[in-house]
Amino acid sequence: MEVRNRKTLIIGTGPAGLGAADYALSQQMDYEILESAPTPFGHCKSFSLPSHPDIWFDEGPHISFTKNKQVQDIFAKSAPDFLNLKPLIENYWRETYIPHPVQANLRSIPEPYLSEIVADIPRRPNIDNPTNYGDWLRTAFGDKFKSLFHEVYTQKYWTVPSQQMTVDWIGERVYRPQAEAMLRTATTEDFKPSSHYITDFRYPRAGGFQSFLKKTMKAHQEKTHFNSKVVQISPSKKQVITDDGRVWNYDVLLSSLPS
Numbered sequence: 001m002e003v004r005n006r007k008t009l010i011i012g013t014g015p016a017g018l019g020a021a022d023y024a025l026s027q028q029m030d031y032e033i034l035e036s037a038p039t040p041f042g043h044c045k046s047f048s049l050p051s052h053p054d055i056w057f058d059e060g061p062h063i064s065f066t067k068n069k070q071v072q073d074i075f076a077k078s079a080p081d082f083l084n085l086k087p088l089i090e091n092y093w094r095e096t097y098i099p100h101p102v103q104a105n106l107r108s109i110p111e112p113y114l115s116e117i118v119a120d121i122p123r124r125p126n127i128d129n130p131t132n133y134g135d136w137l138r139t140a141f142g143d144k145f146k147s148l149f150h151e152v153y154t155q156k157y158w159t160v161p162s163q164q165m166t167v168d169w170i171g172e173r174v175y176r177p178q179a180e181a182m183l184r185t186a187t188t189e190d191f192k193p194s195s196h197y198i199t200d201f202r203y204p205r206a207g208g209f210q211s212f213l214k215k216t217m218k219a220h221q222e223k224t225h226f227n228s229k230v231v232q233i234s235p236s237k238k239q240v241i242t243d244d245g246r247v248w249n250y251d252v253l254l255s256s257l258p259s
Contacts, residue, residue: 009034009240009248011230012256013220014042018213020254021220029252033220034242036229040217042256046208056208063087063201064212072202078215079204087198093149101175101196102149103141106186113148118186120144121179133170134162140176150174172197230257 008031010020017033018040024031039045043060064075065087076082089100098108106114120142130136133154137146146162154162175196177185184190204211217224225242232241233253240248 007031007251008254009250009252010254010256011240012042013040013217013224014044014256015213016256017042017254018216018220020256021223022216024254025219031223032248033224034228034230034240034248035224035226038226040224040226041210041213044209044213046210048208054206056206058209060209062209063203064209065198065201074216075202075212078213079207079211081205082202082212083205084200084202086200089198103145103182104175104177104185104190104196106182107188114186117142117145117148118183121183124179130167132163133165133167136167136170137162140174141182 008024008029010017010024010031010033013021013033013035017035021031021033035042037045044062045059046056047059048054048056064071066072091098091100091102093102094110096108096110099105102109106117109117124140124142125135125138127135127139130139134146134151137150141150151162154160154165158165181190203209207214227244228246229243230240231243233255234240235253238250238253240250240253242248
């Protein structure tokens with residue numbers, strides 16, 4: 001059994017893992033990266049087919065809508081030739097297309113659900129300073145809307161009930177119209193697209209989304225161990241075990257694995 005001693009161990013080479021690696025490198029930390037796949041970038045990986053080498057596909061439906069200047073600069077250095085586009089986002093729900101965000105486009109919700117949501121909004125609980133995302137949703141949109149839309153999405157995307165999530169990440173990511181404005185959208189096109197936090201997005205002109213990450217990855221290529229799938233993490237022992245039997249000791253563990 002091979003044992004490697006490293007102060008910092010990073011799991012994953014997606015944007016989160018590479019961001020952690022950039023920080024470790026900038027601080028001259030002793031670090032290594034474990035990546036389960038034979039190639040980098042996690043779910044931001046892109047690929048083309050031998051028969052159509054100029055057509056790229058993304059493993060996940062990724063775009064970059066960050067307003068963070070530092071991240072924009074990192075991506076632009078890696079893929080300076082990119083498109084800047086306005087989004088057109090729709091939700092497909094029960095054989096119906098609903099413009100995004102749903103809470104600002106109630107008129108597109110089919111009956112009997114629309115009437116049930118409209119009747120429930122005035123009954124929203126008034127929870128001061130909610131500490132979990134579930135209570136935040138109930139206060140913002142009402143129980144009926146929460147159960148039909150946000151709760152389903154939360155458990156599908158985050159894999160946990162909304163009550164198990166905090167509220168510190170929300171910011172402008174979840175659009176919250178006032179109750180009166182929300183109700184008006186049941187009968188009119190009251191929503192202003194500029195109110196949503198995604199107003200534009202960037203995407204590489206060639207090479208898929210992973211082109212934004214290639215330059216960053218080059219700096220960490222020699223520190224990355226591919227085909228190293230994590231099968232066990234022991235915080236008490238400060239050890240990680242990969243599927244090839246190797247044991248990785250660490251002082252600091254930075255993991256981008258889904259919990």
